[in-house]
Amino acid sequence: MAFQNLPSLVAAIAAGFLAVLVASQRRDTESRAFVLLTTLIACWNVYFFILGLGSCDERSQALLRALATGVALLPAAVIGFLVVPRHTRTRVWRCTAFVSFGMSTVVVLANPFGLVVRGLEKYAWGCHSLPGPLYHVHTANAVLAGIAAIALCISDLRHAASPRDRLVARFWLISAAVGVPSAIINLLPAYGVPIYPLGNLGSALWAAIIAYAVVRHRLLDVEVWISRLGTVAAAGMVTIVPAYVLLVLLQIQAFGAAHVDLSMAILLSLVVVAAIFPILQRKLEKKFAERAFPYKIEQQSSLDMLRRAVLREQDLGRLVDVVAKGLHAVFHPPTIAIFTRQPEAAALRLAHHLGEPPAESSFPFTSPLVAELEDATLSLLQSELLESKRDRGREVGKLMETLGWTVCVPVKTSRQLSGFLALGLKEGRDWYMLTELEALERLAEELALALDNIQLHQQAALARQTLERIERLSAIGTMVAGIVHEVRNPLVAFSTFMQLARQQKASPELIEASAPVILGELDRVQRLLDELLRTTRGNPPKFGEVDLGQCVRDVAALLKPPAKQAHVVLEPKFLSDSVTVFADADRVRQVLFNLGMNAIEAAPEGTTVTITVARASKNGRMYGEVSVRDTGPGLPQELREKVFQPFFTTKADGTGLGLALCLQITEEHGGYLDIRDPQGPGIIFAVGFPEFIPEVHAPLVDDPRKDELQLTPEEEAHIRALVGNIKLPPEVLRLVRQTRIKKS
Structure with a gap:
């Protein structure tokens, strides 16, 4: 060549x-x-x-x-x-x-x-x-x-x-x-x-x-296969080259010279055999196992599915139930017990069992079994422990024999022992094979990770509850301070009138001059209490399929008289046909009415308030959205977060509860309430409610949410410490949702 x-x-x-x-x-x-x-x-x-x-x-x-x-x-x-x-x-x-x-x-x-x-x-x-x-x-x-x-x-x-x-x-x-x-x-x-x-x-x-x-x-x-083929090539060099040299030397010894064509054919044959053998070996091994031991393949598949299911569970009760039932379906032991770590009790306690309940339902951290599990790197076998030369090992072996446990598999991470699995003999009183013990140990590793995840989720949930409790107490303080402030002013007016009346002996001139002021203050207090009662109404929303366009038409009809009185044109627009949402129709109309009234009051005479209905996408979800735009002076950036706080208002005669109520309702519905800048003067308030999906929401129509928040004794005591012996109505004591500050 x-x-x-x-x-x-x-x-x-x-x-x-x-x-x-x-x-x-x-x-x-x-x-x-x-x-x-x-x-x-x-x-x-x-x-x-x-x-x-x-x-x-x-x-x-x-x-x-x-x-x-x-x-x-x-x-x-x-x-x-x-x-x-x-x-x-x-x-x-x-x-x-x-x-x-x-x-x-x-x-x-x-x-x-x-x-x-x-x-x-x-x-x-x-x-x-x-x-x-x-x-x-x-x-x-x-x-x-x-x-x-x-x-x-x-x-x-x-x-x-x-x-x-x-x-x-x-x-x-x-x-x-x-x-x-x-x-x-x-x-x-x-x-x-x-x-x-x-x-x-x-x-x-x-x-x-x-x-x-x-x-x-x-x-x-394909870097994995590069690595594999590189390994195969290296192994081939170690095995094929010496074999080829030996064959060449044998030819020289037998025939006096090496035949080139024969030597090349032998080398090519060795390379082909080295390349094909591992592939055939893997394929034949799998086929042989499927034919000779089909139950082993099924068992391995079941354990793989069980390991994947373990990682998906985030509830401890469901997790241990899934593991116990999965192990029973694979091995059919008469007894299965799952113990998990309970730090507050300084022990491993029984979390779930199948078959006869074990005589021992708790093992302190100082017990020999826990110590043996902490030191173990593999599963504990009753037969091995009974023959152990260590006293603690024999003690644990006798305990397992008494409880009817053949194997105990430690469930632990690199940090600590999280629990253990205890199983009796397999169906037919068979012992566990090495491959089965290895599969159980892999399952225990996945279970340890799942238990760690559950613990982290519980800690996160506790932290969220604590933070929510703090926010609620802060909001209650804000609410009570607002009530006291709003009620104090009329009381000052009443006190001043009574002092003057005492001095002037209730002269007709004094009554005629003071009566409008007193009546105005009483009206303002009455409006404040009405808003509070509407805001704190404890009835849960009645969810159903709501035609958002029809809600806008109903509200527009109610808003026409005040719009006409304010010399403002009301213009509904429907950018999408048949927008249906999953919501409470009355509360949707309440939100739209509040936003519409605010826009009419902010709009200059001779201008237009536009109410637009459309479908919108936000954070990967679809919503039915209504945007209300006026052409008034707008809203400064520094006030946009404050307008949703209770009792904050920019109106001379406002209560400051309207937008807080709107925000509360949209949060109850899983929606949103945004403030946007239009192209031109004015401001846009956009409210969105989740779009109605029949497959998801239809089963929930007859099962409304009942998630009313009740005050804890600590929160009620906090209110009493602020207001003393003032008699507050029950509705005010349940005032929580409307005082939540809008979350970013």
Whole structure:
């Protein structure tokens, strides 16, 4: 073999290696296209390797004619790899791929009749093809594929959406820039150009670039198989090379010389056996296990499903129930007990059991069993502990024998022992095999993580409850302070009137002058109490399917008289047809009425208040949204958070409870209330309620929420400390929701 043939052989081996590597790891469309491409590149390199051997006889021509099929399909495979797996390609590129495939088909069908290659011609470096009438079709197809490949790689590089996509496109462009021009050079000798075919050298460089990208930058995410094949190659070098050297020495010893062809055949056979043996061994092992021990496969599958189920549970009761029932379904032991850590009791306590309840339901942290579990790295077996040379081990073994436990599996993390699993003998009074104990230990690891997660969730929930309690107490203080402030002013007016009346002996002039003021203050207190009663009404919302558009029409009809009196035009707009939400219709109308009245009061005379109904998306959920816009002076940024606080108002005669009530209602519904800036003067209040989804909400229509918040004794005592012996109505004592500050 001449030295110039080495690039062809190396390129063929490298391309074949890439094809096997990707085919073994991935099954998606892009990977299949890449496997086809690299396989045809390997055929192309083998084709030129045989040409380089210089043998132009009939046997060589027959072999080359078979390989020519792959060579003819190579241009179509190049374009197909860059077009077919990518659904964003334009119609022009898909038509180009179709034309290239058609040209390749013509070449493949014409090749057996000598219409593409009519013979071989001898050159200094070997043989080369003599072009037939349709060889130009193959040449045109190759040139088309090369130009298309470079153009597509440039386009991918320019339009890459992420750094990784840009890196991948850069490697494909470099490899195409190296491989395409050198591949075109291989066609020139057929047209009488006396040049050595350098395409195989370019193909070897292309394979090297792609292999580097695969290993270094995870071009096709097959680094795991790179590692495996590297390990196999290293093992092959350790085993195959000494065996091959030994066989060569035996030939020399037996025949006086080593036969080259026989030695190469033996080496190739050893490589094939080394490559195929582990694959066959894994496949046959799996098949043999499925046929000989089907129950083991089913058992392993059940335990895998149980481990996945364990990680999904966030409730301790359901978790231990799932584990116990799963273990019983797999092993069928007469007794199963699950103990978990109880720090407040300084013990491991029984959390769940199946079968007879154990005589011991709690083990202190100082007990021998807990100490043995903490020191153990594997499962505790009753039989091993009974034969232990340690006193504590024998004591624990006798305890397990008394309780009917065959195995105890510690459930622990790197930090502490979280509990343990105790199981009796399997069904049929069989002992647990090593593989089953390993499966139980893996399950215990997952269970330990799940218990840690549950503990973290409980701590987080406790922290949230504590924070909510603090917020509620703070809000109650704010509420009481507001009530005292609002009621004190009328009391001052009453006190002043009584003093003057005493001095002036209730003169008619004093009564006539003071009566309007007193009546006005009484009206203001009455409005305040009405707002408080509406806000603190304890009835839970009655959820159902609500037509948001109809609610807007009803509220618009109620708002027309005050709008007309204020010389404001009310304009409802419906941007979406039939917007239905999951809400309480009365409370929705209450929110819309409050927002509409605020807008009418803020709007200048002669302007328009717009009420718009539409569907909106927020945080991945769909809502029915109503936006109320006025063209008034707007709302400064520093006041936008305060307007939702109880008793805060910018109106001279306002109570400051309207927007707080609106916010409370939207939070009860899982909706939102936003303040937005329009294009132009004014302000927009947008309120959203969850869109009605029949599959989700229909079963809940007849089961309204009953989540009224009641004051704890501590909170009621806090109110009493603030207001003394003032008699407050029960509704005020339940005033919690409306005092929540709007959450960001």
